[in-house]
Amino acid sequence: MGDGYTARLAPRWRWLLVVASLAVSVPVLWFEPAVLGVAGARVVAAVLVVVQALALWLVDVRPWAGTAVVLAAGAGFQVLFPAFGPGIAFVVLCTYAWLRPASDSLRMLGLAVVAVCGPAAAQQRWLAAGLWLGACLLAWSWGAQARARGARRAAERRQAALEERARIARELHDVLSHTVSVMVVQAAAAGDVFDVNPAKAREALRRTEETGRQALAELRWFLRTVRESDGDESGPQPSLDDLERLAESVRGAGLAVEVVREGEGAVPMAVQLGAYRIVQEALTNALRHARGSRATVHVRIDDGALVVHVQDDGRGGASPWANKGSGQGLAGMRERARLLGGVFTAGPHPGGGFRVEARLPIGEATGGTA
Incomplete structure (x- = not known):
C-alpha cells in the first residue's frame, strides 16, 4: 500500500x-x-x-x-x-x-x-x-x-489547499447568500403587490436593484482578494460599522431588525469581519427559513471578548433553520468562531424563536458601555 x-x-x-x-x-x-x-x-x-x-x-x-x-x-x-x-x-x-x-x-x-x-x-x-x-x-x-x-x-x-478551498467556499457563501436571499424576497413582494399597489412594487424593485449592486460590489472585492497573493485585502471589508446597513437591507425584505451595540474598545478587523459574517448568516437564515417578523442583534464588548447575540421570533423551536438550506449556515458560523479562538452556540430559545451567540476574544479586557 x-x-x-x-x-x-x-x-x-x-x-x-x-x-x-x-x-x-x-x-x-x-x-x-x-x-x-x-x-x-x-x-x-x-x-x-x-x-x-x-x-x-x-x-x-x-x-x-x-x-x-x-x-x-x-x-x-x-x-x-x-x-x-x-x-x-x-x-x-x-x-x-x-x-x-x-x-x-x-x-x-x-x-x-x-x-x-x-x-x-x-x-x-x-x-x-x-x-x-x-x-x-x-x-x-x-x-x-x-x-x-x-x-x-x-x-x-x-491540507492547506483544502482549508483554502473551504475558506473560499465559506466566504463566497457569505457574500452571496444574504444579498441573493434578500433579492428573492423583495422580488416576490413586488410581484404580490404589482397590480394593487404599483408604487410599493416599484419601491421593492428599487430595493432589489440596490441589493444586487451591493452583491456585485462584495463579489468584486471577494474575487480581488482571492486573486491577490500578497495577502493585501484592501477594499470594502465589512465591519461592525456596517451592521446597520446590513439590518436596513433585511428590513427592506420584511424582517424588522434592531441593532444594539454596547461597550467601547479596539476590535481587530478579523474579529469584526467574523462577527459581521455571523450576524449576516443568522439574519439571512431567519429571513429565509424562520418566517419571523422581528430579530434582535446585540453586539457588546465584554471582558476582553466581542459577544454577538442574534435572536429572531420565528419558528426556531419547531423547525430550526439550522437543518435547512445548503448546510453552510451553522457549520460556517461555528468554524468562523473556532478560527478566531472563540465559542459558538445556537439553538431554539425557550421563549420562542432561534438564538445564535458567539463569543470572540479580542485581547485584553475593555470595559465601559456606549
Whole structure:
C-alpha cells in the first residue's frame, strides 16, 4: 500500500548518478581480478560498468528493475575484484528508499543486504560484511526519512489547499447568500403587490436593484482578494460599522431588525469581519427559513471578548433553520468562531424563536458601555 506521495528524480540528478557510477566503477578495470584471468575479468567488468550506468539512468522510471540491476552489478564487481567493495550500491539503495514507499523499499533492503554482504561473507571477509550491513541499513534509513519528510510536506500542502478551498467556499457563501436571499424576497413582494399597489412594487424593485449592486460590489472585492497573493485585502471589508446597513437591507425584505451595540474598545478587523459574517448568516437564515417578523442583534464588548447575540421570533423551536438550506449556515458560523479562538452556540430559545451567540476574544479586557 502506498503513502500517497510521489517522488521523482530531476534529470540533472539522473545525470549525476550516472557520472558518479562511471567515476566509481571505471577504476575497477585497473584492479587485480580474483577470477577469470586479467583479460576476461576486465571485459566482464567493462560490460558491468555500462549496464550499471544504463540501469541508473532508468532508476527513476523503472525503480525496482534499475536498482536490482545496479545491486547485481555491484555484487559482480565484488566477486571479480574483492578490493572494490559495493561501489554505488548504497547511493542507489538510498535513492530507492526515497522513491518508493517503505513497504516496498524494505524488500529492496533485503535484496541489497544479500547483494552487498553476500560476496564478502562468501569470501569470509566478516568485518567487511558487517560494515556493508551497517552501511545498507544507514543508506535505507536516510532515504526513508527523506521520503517521510517529503510526504509530510505534501500532506501539509494538501491540507492547506483544502482549508483554502473551504475558506473560499465559506466566504463566497457569505457574500452571496444574504444579498441573493434578500433579492428573492423583495422580488416576490413586488410581484404580490404589482397590480394593487404599483408604487410599493416599484419601491421593492428599487430595493432589489440596490441589493444586487451591493452583491456585485462584495463579489468584486471577494474575487480581488482571492486573486491577490500578497495577502493585501484592501477594499470594502465589512465591519461592525456596517451592521446597520446590513439590518436596513433585511428590513427592506420584511424582517424588522434592531441593532444594539454596547461597550467601547479596539476590535481587530478579523474579529469584526467574523462577527459581521455571523450576524449576516443568522439574519439571512431567519429571513429565509424562520418566517419571523422581528430579530434582535446585540453586539457588546465584554471582558476582553466581542459577544454577538442574534435572536429572531420565528419558528426556531419547531423547525430550526439550522437543518435547512445548503448546510453552510451553522457549520460556517461555528468554524468562523473556532478560527478566531472563540465559542459558538445556537439553538431554539425557550421563549420562542432561534438564538445564535458567539463569543470572540479580542485581547485584553475593555470595559465601559456606549
